Amino acid sequence: MAEPIRVLVTGAAGQIAYSLLYSIAKGDVFGKDQPIILVLLDITPMLPVLDGVVMELQDCALPLLREVIPTDKVEVGFKDLDAAILVGSMPRKEGMERKDLLKANVAIFKTQGEALEKYAKKTVKVLVVGNPANTNCLIASKSAPSIPKENFSCLTRLDHNRARSQVAMRVGVPSDSVKNVTIWGNHSSTQYPDVHHAIVTRNGKEIAAFDAVNDESWLKGDFISTVQQRGAAVIKARKLSSAMSAAKAICDHMRDIWFGTPDGEWVSMGIYSSGNSYGVPDDLMYSFPVKIKVGFTRFKALSHHKQSTLASALMHNIIRALSL
Numbered sequence: 019m020a021e022p023i024r025v026l027v028t029g030a031a032g033q034i035a036y037s038l039l040y041s042i043a044k045g046d047v048f049g050k051d052q053p054i055i056l057v058l059l060d061i062t063p064m065l066p067v068l069d070g071v072v073m074e075l076q077d078c079a080l081p082l083l084r085e086v087i088p089t090d091k092v093e094v095g096f097k098d099l100d101a102a103i104l105v106g107s108m109p110r111k112e113g114m115e116r117k118d119l120l121k122a123n124v125a126i127f128k129t130q131g132e133a134l135e136k137y138a139k140k141t142v143k144v145l146v147v148g149n150p151a152n153t154n155c156l157i158a159s160k161s162a163p164s165i166p167k168e169n170f171s172c173l174t175r176l177d178h179n180r181a182r183s184q185v186a187m188r189v190g191v192p193s194d195s196v197k198n199v200t201i202w203g204n205h206s207s208t209q210y211p212d213v214h215h216a217i218v219t220r221n222g223k224e225i226a227a228f229d230a231v232n233d234e235s236w237l238k239g240d241f242i243s244t245v246q247q248r249g250a251a252v253i254k255a256r257k258l259s260s261a262m263s264a265a266k267a268i269c270d271h272m273r274d275i276w277f278g279t280p281d282g283e284w285v286s287m288g289i290y291s292s293g294n295s296y297g298v299p300d301d302l303m304y305s306f307p308v309k310i311k312v313g314f315t316r317f318k319a320l321s322h323h324k325q326s327t328l329a330s331a332l333m334h335n336i337i338r339a340l341s342l
Contacts (some may be wrong), residue, residue: 022053022084024099028130029106029148030058030088031067033258037265038105043075043083047272048101055085059095060106092133099138101276103268104130104158107148120153127154131161140165143275146172147268151205152288152303159290159303171275172288174209174305176260176267177201181211181245185218188241189230195219196227200307201245201286209305211245213237278310 025042027035035058041047043054056075060068068088075086089095096102108122127146134142142165146155155172159165178201179193186193197217202210216227231237244251252260271287279285284307292300 020052022055023048023101024055024057024097026057026059026095026099026102026104028059028095028102028104031060031064031071032105033261034105034147034264034268036071037262038103038268039071039075040078040080041265041269043078043080045082047269048276050082053082053084055087056083057087057089057095057097057099059089059092062090065090092129093137096130096133096137099134099142101272102134102138102142102144103147103272104144104154105147105268107154120150123148123150123154124157127157128161131158134158135162135164138162138165142169143272144170145268145272145275146170146288147264149205152305155288155303156301167290167292170290170303171271172205172303172305173264173267173271174201174205174286174288175271176264177205177209177211177245177248177305178286179263179267179270180248181213181241184241184244185213185216185227185231188233188236189218189220191218191220197283198307199227199286200284201305203305205288205305207246207250209246211242213241215307274310279308284309 025048027039027042029035030039039056039058043056045052045054048054058068058071065088072086072088075083087094104127107126108119126148134144144155144158144165146158148154151172151174155170159167159170178199181199181201182196183193185199186196189196195218199216200212202212213227213231217224218227218230219225220230228234228237249260252258252263270285274285286305287308288303288305289308291298291302291304291306294304294306296306298304298306
């Protein structure tokens with residue numbers, strides 16, 4: 019059996035991590051024959067809660083889980099990491115201005131980026147989940163200059179999965195019968211969910227999503243707004259932000275980083291924009307359609323005609339990203 023890998027989850031006492039840790043520890047993300055050392059980082063006041071999480075993980079008796087390390091110290095949490103899933107961030111509170119939220123998270127992710135630089139392996143794969151994810155990811159990457167920028171990504175897979183599910187429900191097929199939707203831009207309400215290249219498999223045949231749905235007004239209207247506003251709708255309904263679906267998206271994202279995307283398919287990830295072929299300015303973290311082969315991330319090129327149909331929405335998201 020392989021040597022254990024060290025996987026960090028920050029915000030480990032929170033609700034997303036509670037839905038996430040079991041899947042990581044039982045092999046759903048890094049493989050059924052890959053032993054795991056789980057490192058759980060949270061702020062000092064949450065350590066008693068973290069002790070309970072550790073006890074539950076131990077009580078699961080998972081054969082791949084070799085060790086669980088709870089800590090509030092970055093020098094422990096970031097040491098020799100193979101993968102880092104940065105879930106914890108400062109949530110926006112009532113009455114808080116956006117600039118105040120950004121200021122608080124700059125401090126958090128600058129510290130964590132510096133810890134990655136100082137303590138983690140240079141091959142570490144870093145996924146930023148804590149919002150504003152695109153901005154936080156850029157800050158962390160800038161604070162770890164010796165770790166390649168392509169090793170950093172932020173989570174837009176939840177939006178990708180939401181878009182995929184909406185199309186599947188509309189057509190009446192399983193969600194895995196829909197592929198190649200795309201989320202452009204930020205993980206926020208300014209994102210652009212795009213199905214211009216999406217494919218639906220129905221009755222054994224692959225057809226374009228626009229043809230399968232056969233309702234252009236829905237695809238250009240309610241579909242987009244539903245995906246853009248889904249997080250707010252979940253909060254309104256359950257009085258808490260998405261946790262189960264976010265954890266599933268994290269698993270999907272990291273599994274694709276580790277093992278690659280299926281042939282003929284791409285997924286949505288927030289990645290470093292420099293060198294892209296879409297006209298998006300350099301030096302941003304931006305959600306693109308992404309293929310991964312043997313751990314190498316590359317952009318999925320679209321035709322010039324299709325790019326032009328997205329120009330207006332794409333530039334709107336670029337402007338919003340730059341405003342951060």
